[in-house]
Amino acid sequence: MPDAPAAPVRCDLRSDTVTRPDAAMRRAMAAAEVGDDVYGEDPEVNRLESELAAMLGKEAGLFLPSGTQSNLVAILTHCGRGDEAMVGAGYHVFRDEAAGAAVLGGVALLPLPLSDSGGVSARVIAAALRPDDVHYPVSRLLCLENTVGGRAVPLAETRAAAEAARRAGLSVHLDGARFFNAVTALGCGPADLAGVADTVSVCLSKGLGAPVGTVLVGPAALMARARRQRKILGGGMRQAGILAAAGRHALACNRAGLAGDHARAAELAGALSDLGAGAVSHATNMVFFTPDGGETAALRRALSAKGVLIGGQPRRIRMVLHRDVEDSALAAAIEAFRGFYGG
Ligand SMILES: *Cc1c(COP(=O)(O)O)cnc(C)c1O
Numbered sequence: 001m002p003d004a005p006a007a008p009v010r011c012d013l014r015s016d017t018v019t020r021p022d023a024a025m026r027r028a029m030a031a032a033e034v035g036d037d038v039y040g041e042d043p044e045v046n047r048l049e050s051e052l053a054a055m056l057g058k059e060a061g062l063f064l065p066s067g068t069q070s071n072l073v074a075i076l077t078h079c080g081r082g083d084e085a086m087v088g089a090g091y092h093v094f095r096d097e098a099a100g101a102a103v104l105g106g107v108a109l110l111p112l113p114l115s116d117s118g119g120v121s122a123r124v125i126a127a128a129l130r131p132d133d134v135h136y137p138v139s140r141l142l143c144l145e146n147t148v149g150g151r152a153v154p155l156a157e158t159r160a161a162a163e164a165a166r167r168a169g170l171s172v173h174l175d176g177a178r179f180f181n182a183v184t185a186l187g188c189g190p191a192d193l194a195g196v197a198d199t200v201s202v203c204l205s206k207g208l209g210a211p212v213g214t215v216l217v218g219p220a221a222l223m224a225r226a227r228r229q230r231k232i233l234g235g236g237m238r239q240a241g242i243l244a245a246a247g248r249h250a251l252a253c254n255r256a257g258l259a260g261d262h263a264r265a266a267e268l269a270g271a272l273s274d275l276g277a278g279a280v281s282h283a284t285n286m287v288f289f290t291p292d293g294g295e296t297a298a299l300r301r302a303l304s305a306k307g308v309l310i311g312g313q314p315r316r317i318r319m320v321l322h323r324d325v326e327d328s329a330l331a332a333a334i335e336a337f338r339g340f341y342g343g
Contacts, residue, residue: 007304007305007306007307008307009307009309010306010307010308010329010332010333011307011308011309011325011329011330011332011333011336012309012324012325013287013308013310013311013319013320013321013325013333014309014310014311014318014319014320015206015311015320015322016178016206016207016261016285016320016321016322017205017206018322018324019207019209019322019323019324020211020324021209021210021211021246022209024249024253025209025210025246025249025250025253028245028246028248028249029242029243029245029246029249031245032044032241032242032244032245033241034239034240034241034242035239035241036238036239037063037236037237037238037239037240037241038231038236038237038238042238042239042240042241042244043241044240044241044242044244044245044248045063045240045241045244047244047248048061048063048215048244048247048248048251049061049062049063049215049217051248051251052202052215052217052251053215053217055190055191055251056190056191056194056200056202056217057190057191057194057195058194058199058200058217058218058219059218059219059223060217060218060219060220060223060224061215061216061217061223062215062216062217062223062226062227062230063213063214063215063237063240063243063244063247064213064214064215064216064230064235065212065213065214065235065237066205066212066213066214067092067175067177067201067203067205067214068092068096068097068100069214069230069233069235070201070203070214070215070216071092071093071097071143071173071175071201072097072100072101072104072105072229072233073216073226073229073230073233073235074173074199074201074216074218074226075093075100075101075105075107075141075143075173076101076104076105076107076229076232077199077222077225077226077229078140078141078171078173078198078199078222079101079105079107079140079141080105080106080107080140081105081106081107082106082108082137082138083107083108083137083138083139083140083141084107084108084109084110084130084136084137084138084139084140084141085101085107085108085109085110085140085141085142085143085173086110086112086120086125086128086139086141086142086143086165086170087109087110087111087112087142087143088111088112088114088118088119088120088143088144088145088148089111089112089113089114090114090118090148090149091143091144091145091148091175092145092175092177093109093143093145093175094109094111094143104233107140108137110128112124112125112128114148115157117151117153117154117157118145118146118147118148118149118151118153119144119148119153119157119158119161120142120144120161121157121160121161122160122161122163122164123164125142125161125164125165125168126164126168129168129170139168139169139170140170140171141170141171141172141173142161142162142165142170142171142172142173143173143174143175144158144161144162144172144173144174144175144196144197145174145175145176145177146158146174146175146176146178146179146182146193147178147181147182147185147283147284149283149286149288150178150181150265150282150283150284150285150286150288150320151283151284152181152182152185152186152283152284153182154186155186155188155192155193155196158174158193158196159196161196162196162197171198171199172196172197172198172199173197173198173199173200173201174193174194174196174197174199174200174201175201176193176194176200176201176202176203177201177202177203177206177214178203178206178207178284178285179193179194179200179201179202179203180202180207180208180255180258181207181258181261181262181284181285182284184255184258184259184262184284185262185283185284194217198218198219198222199216199217199218199222199226200216200217200218201214201215202214202215202216202217204246204247204250204251206322207254207258207261207285207322207323208247208250208251208254208255208258209250209254209322209323209324210243210246210247210249210250211243211246212243212246213243213244213246213247215247254323257323258284258285261284261285261321261322261323261325262284262285262321264285264321264325264327264330265282265283265284265285265286265287265319265321266282267330268282268287268319268321268330268333268334269281269282269287271334271337271338272287272289272337274343275337275338275341275343277291277292277293277341277343278290278291278292278293279292285320285321285322286318286319286320286321287318287319287320287321288312288316288317288318288319289316289317289319290315290316290317291317294315296312296314296315296316296317297314299317299340300317302336302339302340303333303336303337303340306332306335306336306339307332307336308332308333308336319333
């Protein structure tokens with residue numbers, strides 16, 4: 001378990017999942033018109049699914065409890081036992097979902113090396129395709145991700161990867177947990193990015209600020225089959241309109257704020273660079289800091305004592321900007337870093 005914070009929390013940079021619904025979102029939730037979604041009778045869920053599908057240029061949507069379940073439902077819908085899904089080696093589907101596709105679907109995951117921008121190159125995909133040979137699993141699906149560790153993979157690269165897969169008869173799934181951060185950074189329309197893939201998973205519970213929920217979008221026939229997979233996994237929810245209302249509110253009101261998160265990430269990265277204490281990088285709403293002296297544990301403790309929470313791994317610190325980090329909270333975080341380094 002993580003240590004309990006040593007002081008009242010002033011700035012929580014561990015993830016953009018820590019956002020809490022604001023008053024307007026809670027009002028939207030309280031006012032939600034609901035029904036039993038397993039019967040397809042929850043108006044708010046139905047609206048969320050069709051609105052997001054339309055926004056991304058897809059036929060249909062499916063509301064799920066989490067991004068992990070959404071990716072798993074997508075893989076189980078695209079693939080059968082003995083099929084293989086290619087996935088970037090550092091991607092969430094490969095590294096952070098407990099091999100669910102293998103455990104529950106008998107689907108082999110083939111990790112592929114990432115390009116410098118976090119994508120998977122068409123050349124790498126072409127080289128990984130399996131010949132029709134009884135010794136091998138069947139190449140069936142390519143799983144892409146965007147953003148990747150905060151980086152928005154360029155649209156052209158994403159499109160080239162998807163086309164390489166399609167030419168070989170594979171389907172393409174895009175894990176867009178931070179889809180709107182990617183779209184914001186790339187300056188493209190949602191349908192432009194979504195258009196590269198057959199199915200796209202969009203989390204509402206990260207930078208968009210909803211408490212729960214992910215929507216999977218894609219062709220209507222595929223989404224009908226995905227609905228069965230969701231039920232099998234125990235993801236069929238009942239009066240889920242209360243949650244869908246939060247998601248609809250997030251899509252309507254919180255997308256515009258993502259650019260501000262990206263700007264605050266750049267500001268934090270600039271302030272950390274000025275300290276000259278380690279390697280700093282940033283992309284969209286994330287900042288990474290690797291202290292030269294390896295003092296991550298001491299830094300985490302000192303910042304926590306000031307009410308500033310940071311995430312990441314033992315050597316590299318990750319900080320994620322989100323809608324609950326206002327300018328004053330960011331200033332407190334920068335102040336705490338300066339205090340630690342005497343800067
Ligand atoms: C957070 C995340 C998910 C899914 O997360 P859940 O916690 O299951 O909602 C999937 N992919 C990426 C890239 C993520 O960052």
